[in-house]
Amino acid sequence: MTTASVGRTVHYVSHGTPVREDGTRAFEPQCRAAIITEVDPDSPGRVGLAVVNPTGLFFHPLSAGGAELAEGEDRAAGSWHWPERV
Ligand SMILES: [Zn+2]
Incomplete structure (x- = not known):
């Protein structure tokens, strides 16, 4: 696991908007x-x-x-992780 350090670029999982009554969200x-x-x-x-x-x-x-590192595939809104390799 790479250690977090100041200046590294990572991903932050944004909070989506609330789910509407019909189950969709903006x-x-x-x-x-x-x-x-x-x-x-x-x-x-x-x-x-x-x-x-x-x-x-x-x-x-x-x-x-602050923000907590997301462990594994569970990437909750408000957490961060190393960018996915694509
Ligand atoms: Zn990501």
């Missing part, structure tokens, strides 16, 4: 480019991120909880 959770801005020294899987959305930046610092 925006599904999806991978967004993000740059690691901080690494929690006590928990290296928890990082601060600058998320680069197509229409703007979103900052997710450790002081606001």
Whole structure:
């Protein structure tokens, strides 16, 4: 497993919009480019991120909880992971 470090580019899983009554949703959770801005020294899987959305930046610092590394294939909204190889 690669160790998280400041400046690495990763994926952040965005929160989608709420599911409508008919089961559809305007925006599904999806991978967004993000740059690691901080690494929690006590928990290296928890990082601060600058998320680069197509229409703007979103900052997710450790002081606001940061983001946890998603383990395996379970990639919950609000977590991060190394970019998939394509
Ligand atoms: Zn991804």
